[in-house]
Amino acid sequence: MVKYIGHTTTTDHRSQILKDHLSNTRDLCFEYGRGIKMSYICGLAGWLHDAGKYSEAFQQYIRIDDGLDENKTNTKVNHAFAGARILYQVMGEHELINTGNNDIEPRIMAALVGNAIMAHHNSKGPYDFFNPRHQSGVGEAAFKDAFPFFDKLTQDISDWKLTDIMQRFFSDGENDQQVFVEFCNKAIAEARALGQSELFRHQFYYQRFISSALVDADHLDTANFAEDVFKVVRDTHAELNHLNDVNEQSVAKLAAQVAPNPATESLNKLRQQMSDRSAAMGNGAAGLYSLSVPTGGGKTFASLRFALHQAKQHGFERIIYVVPYTTIIEQNAKQMRQALQVDEQEELDQPVVLEYHSAVSEEGKPFNYYYARDTWEAPIIVTSQVGLLNAVFGKGSKNIRHMHCLTNSVIIYDEVQTIPVKMISMNNALINWLVHSGNSSVLLCTATQPALGSGTLSHGLSQTPKEIVKNLADVEQAFKRVEIISHLEESFSIPKLSEFVDSILEKDSSVLVILNTKAAVKEAYLNFEHEDTLKFFLSTDMCVAHRKMRFAKIREVLKDNPADNKKVVVFSTRLIEAGVDLSFQTVIRSLAGLDSVVQAAGRCNRNHERPMGKVHLIALDNGIEKLGSLMELKQGVTSAKGVLENSTDLDLLSSDVIKTFFQSYYGALNERKEVDYKVEIRKGEFQTLFQWGNLQKDTEGSLINQEHYQNTLQQFFANEPDDKEKAKIDTFLNATAALSASPQAIASELKVIDQATTPVIVGFNPEADTDDFLSATNSLKGDVLANEIGEKINGKDIITALLSGKCDFSEISRLLKQAQAYTVQVYNLDKYRGLGKIKPMPELDIYYFYDYDKELGMDPENFDSDDSFM
Numbered sequence: 001m002v003k004y005i006g007h008t009t010t011t012d013h014r015s016q017i018l019k020d021h022l023s024n025t026r027d028l029c030f031e032y033g034r035g036i037k038m039s040y041i042c043g044l045a046g047w048l049h050d051a052g053k054y055s056e057a058f059q060q061y062i063r064i065d066d067g068l069d070e071n072k073t074n075t076k077v078n079h080a081f082a083g084a085r086i087l088y089q090v091m092g093e094h095e096l097i098n099t100g101n102n103d104i105e106p107r108i109m110a111a112l113v114g115n116a117i118m119a120h121h122n123s124k125g126p127y128d129f130f131n132p133r134h135q136s137g138v139g140e141a142a143f144k145d146a147f148p149f150f151d152k153l154t155q156d157i158s159d160w161k162l163t164d165i166m167q168r169f170f171s172d173g174e175n176d177q178q179v180f181v182e183f184c185n186k187a188i189a190e191a192r193a194l195g196q197s198e199l200f201r202h203q204f205y206y207q208r209f210i211s212s213a214l215v216d217a218d219h220l221d222t223a224n225f226a227e228d229v230f231k232v233v234r235d236t237h238a239e240l241n242h243l244n245d246v247n248e249q250s251v252a253k254l255a256a257q258v259a260p261n262p263a264t265e266s267l268n269k270l271r272q273q274m275s276d277r278s279a280a281m282g283n284g285a286a287g288l289y290s291l292s293v294p295t296g297g298g299k300t301f302a303s304l305r306f307a308l309h310q311a312k313q314h315g316f317e318r319i320i321y322v323v324p325y326t327t328i329i330e331q332n333a334k335q336m337r338q339a340l341q342v343d344e345q346e347e348l349d350q351p352v353v354l355e356y357h358s359a360v361s362e363e364g365k366p367f368n369y370y371y372a373r374d375t376w377e378a379p380i381i382v383t384s385q386v387g388l389l390n391a392v393f394g395k396g397s398k399n400i401r402h403m404h405c406l407t408n409s410v411i412i413y414d415e416v417q418t419i420p421v422k423m424i425s426m427n428n429a430l431i432n433w434l435v436h437s438g439n440s441s442v443l444l445c446t447a448t449q450p451a452l453g454s455g456t457l458s459h460g461l462s463q464t465p466k467e468i469v470k471n472l473a474d475v476e477q478a479f480k481r482v483e484i485i486s487h488l489e490e491s492f493s494i495p496k497l498s499e500f501v502d503s504i505l506e507k508d509s510s511v512l513v514i515l516n517t518k519a520a521v522k523e524a525y526l527n528f529e530h531e532d533t534l535k536f537f538l539s540t541d542m543c544v545a546h547r548k549m550r551f552a553k554i555r556e557v558l559k560d561n562p563a564d565n566k567k568v569v570v571f572s573t574r575l576i577e578a579g580v581d582l583s584f585q586t587v588i589r590s591l592a593g594l595d596s597v598v599q600a601a602g603r604c605n606r607n608h609e610r611p612m613g614k615v616h617l618i619a620l621d622n623g624i625e626k627l628g629s630l631m632e633l634k635q636g637v638t639s640a641k642g643v644l645e646n647s648t649d650l651d652l653l654s655s656d657v658i659k660t661f662f663q664s665y666y667g668a669l670n671e672r673k674e675v676d677y678k679v680e681i682r683k684g685e686f687q688t689l690f691q692w693g694n695l696q697k698d699t700e701g702s703l704i705n706q707e708h709y710q711n712t713l714q715q716f717f718a719n720e721p722d723d724k725e726k727a728k729i730d731t732f733l734n735a736t737a738a739l740s741a742s743p744q745a746i747a748s749e750l751k752v753i754d755q756a757t758t759p760v761i762v763g764f765n766p767e768a769d770t771d772d773f774l775s776a777t778n779s780l781k782g783d784v785l786a787n788e789i790g791e792k793i794n795g796k797d798i799i800t801a802l803l804s805g806k807c808d809f810s811e812i813s814r815l816l817k818q819a820q821a822y823t824v825q826v827y828n829l830d831k832y833r834g835l836g837k838i839k840p841m842p843e844l845d846i847y848y849f850y851d852y853d854k855e856l857g858m859d860p861e862n863f864d865s866d867d868s869f870m
Helices: 018-036 039-048 056-063 082-093 105-118 140-146 148-154 162-171 177-194 196-201 203-227 236-258 265-282 299-314 326-340 344-349 385-393 421-436 472-479 494-505 518-527 544-564 594-601 631-646 655-671 702-714 723-736 743-749 773-780 795-803 809-822 829-834 860-865
Strands: 005-008 015-017 288-291 318-323 353-356 380-384 409-414 441-445 482-486 510-514 533-538 567-572 586-590 613-618 678-682 685-688 758-762 823-826 839-841 846-849
Touching: 005 018, 005 056, 005 203, 015 018, 018 039, 018 203, 039 082, 039 105, 039 177, 039 203, 082 105, 082 148, 082 162, 082 177, 105 148, 105 177, 105 196, 105 203, 105 723, 140 148, 148 723, 177 196, 196 203, 203 385, 203 743, 236 265, 236 299, 236 318, 236 326, 265 299, 265 472, 288 299, 299 318, 299 326, 299 409, 299 441, 318 326, 318 385, 326 353, 326 380, 326 544, 380 385, 385 421, 421 441, 472 655, 482 594, 494 510, 494 518, 494 567, 494 586, 494 613, 518 533, 518 567, 533 544, 544 567, 544 809, 586 594, 594 613, 594 631, 594 655, 631 655, 758 795, 758 809, 795 809, 795 839, 795 846, 809 823
Parallel strands: 288 441, 318 380, 318 409, 353 380, 409 441, 482 613, 510 567, 510 586, 533 567, 586 613, 758 846
Antiparallel strands: 005 015, 678 685, 758 823, 839 846
């Protein structure tokens, strides 16, 4: 019997039998689809995805030199499209597709599965059913341009004949055609259970879900083969049940320890009440919840407790904790591991709390990098907003493969008000789908709940979240530990700001200054001098490892300064506002949106060290912060001023005031459709990514689509369609089921963060490049400074190892994970590359920079003035 090959390895020249790869991928997809009752639909995609490899051309290609992988220079064979055509052919032959409007679910299923199969190697994901940027015109070319999926599905392919592929597919082992037909019927039954209205209304998400399951399963099975291991899908629900038991023991132990402490007894009792309330609500129905705990109320642990109880109650498989910035991923993950008593050594082999940062590289070109383990297979994932939104809307297989993990899960949005403005409508639609169709619960967690409902937004949340905190106004007063003092009647220069800090230091020993831009922070930091004062600089120009050590150093000196009479002043961007457990006696905040002001206040008198801390709200002179292009920040300042002008006696920390602010802030942005992600498709003509995803489809579904499509299709013909053209329209409608979402256009356009950045690995060495090292190591306990085998690591060592070209599959994956802590997101990459400062890493599509300023990090001005490293 002929053995058809699916993959080979370059090192030990092993071959993976194609039938095994297809059945393995099918079975993985089947498990991934189980949570939302799409096992057979996803399984079909896995079973057929590489069917094109049965072609003689592909088998010749892979056997030319036994052991060569798919990146060799020989002419490649289109193997991705055959599986979709087999699906349509078999469904047609067995009359599983009915062209009548009353039986549309099989056609929808075929289109969604076929698209996932054809696009499983496309870095931009599934093809557009309708191209929103299509050129107007008539004729065949205009028609193809408008409907990319249909064009791909019907284009001529010379690499193989479908009859040959089908003959080999159905004669190879367990691929019996009758068994396959029964599998198709079960997939159709799943589609019917969902219903045409549901599938049309949420077509974007179902398409992405199937593609995600397929890409993750394909890559995981390929990685297993490359590493010569066999791994089953983890029973993460059982793991979460165990973690819930462990966490409850930790909660009880902590309550017994902190209650007797007279200094913090009242605050700790309040935190315990919030935690107990979260656990009780976690035992309730699945759905949309909010947790409006004031800053310092222990929301990280309260939200985790809620999520663990929800997972136990509803059989959820994962908890996904979404933070606003990558800077606090490690901190939150570390706190969770401690609470859950996760053994650090066991964590290396099979992560329980998986930290997922923004990847160092987009799409790795070599085989080993492309299939490196990048799957969300842990029971708890801590990631950023960018990581979450890219999983659903972004390009790159590393993002696509994560989306299916959002279903049958609990998703916690930490500081939900920080979601990028342009992503608000799309994120709301995602939450609506996850709660309504994705068998998930969502928790919106913040001290400043944003106005995300339909009363403020055109595309708001479809239901009001269930608030966990009872008597919110009373809780806010109980937690109140700061007062906000406005100085907005005067304007501050940088020297005047320094004088103001000096005057505060006459009474207080610690001051935090938060300004809106990195340039302003740097200027204020360099300008400030004060005798017997330790000053610190914080910005995203510093890599995570550097910032983490600096946080540890600041924490130490804040704790010790009463004894050594040292004053402490920290100058920072807003990165310090969310999730950073530092407490200052006084905070100075440059005027911004009230949500930022409240978050800044959360760094003041955090644990009631004094009866009342002070937060000073100031306005800097025009030109210092240069807010010209920062639309969201400017609108935040405008809306904040509007609230303050209405009354000077308002409690800016109250939820009612915050609600008023967000109604003004989001209302203004909603009118300009800024919350829908505007794009210019032609000069002066704008559409939105929200439209492109058809995320607003109404419940009428297919009938409205059919009528719209009939009208749309006729524009491609100069006259009334003749019989031949009408037949083509019928074929088109039959194949596409009149789906119209544009997932590839969205992925191509999407940038969650407005300004384009490129991750650059920097040569930061904790031991050599920072004065913080010696004192900070005790606080860090080596978790940034050592790798899994106990060796000290640094950015230069990582760069050197990657440049050596001697790393195998597992080493590349390990080094890239370590590199996340030694990476800076760089704006204007081309400028720095032109100066010879930042260099590309061959083949890996990664950039690196050896030299690093131990005080300011990757300081752009040093690039222009210092040529010592050119």
